[in-house]
Amino acid sequence: QVQLVQSGAEVGKPGASVTVSCKASGYTFIDYYIHWVRQAPGQGLEWLGWINPNSGGTNYAQKFQFWVTMTRDTTINTVYMDVSRLKSDDSAVYYCARGDLVAPGAIRHYYMDVWGKGTTVTVAS
């Protein structure tokens, strides 16, 4: 079955970086976008950006474009998200989610149909 398996909980110090991974299985990895979404405790969902696993191209939310980096390794069907210069309000659950089919000229619906279970990132000194 289609599955996204995320790495375990992380603790990072203010100013440091953390990397969260998301391993895909059950489908052709390079055929679908991967989104990253976060949720602070008791808060709503916040979109960070997407990566095209085929080309490696990325699109970040303006708020995150200078301190979030998304990459992929097609040999192991894994996407990575690095969050740098951690602040206390970066403490959240970070989710990866599968998006639309990567197909030139295709109409995109910008949905997220399969989600990982989430990775808790705690920023603490």
Added chain:
Amino acid sequence: QSALTQPASVSGSPGQSVTISCSGTSSDVGHDNSVSWFQQQPGKAPKLMIYGVSHRPSGVSDRFSGSKSGNTASLTISGLQDEDEAHYYCSSYTIRTTSILFGGGTKLTVL
């Protein structure tokens, strides 16, 4: 403050129907058919319930339906069941910043 506006809470009795609204602008909700709806149970990842304004993914009950009028999208849940109690979020692509916006979320309580 979220870019898409949802009511903080709605409620209904079992068997009734409820509608959750999601208001945006002509740059997002009103621009194209990129509205999605997600259900989130406590401690769980969100689950896609509706995409492309009104399309249901395989396995989602037909009690869930979506629509849009102008800059406002709606999720209607008919025949409410206890298991529908959850938070619901809408999302939409925005051409203004070429990014995806979420609504602030609506807590549905089944009375």
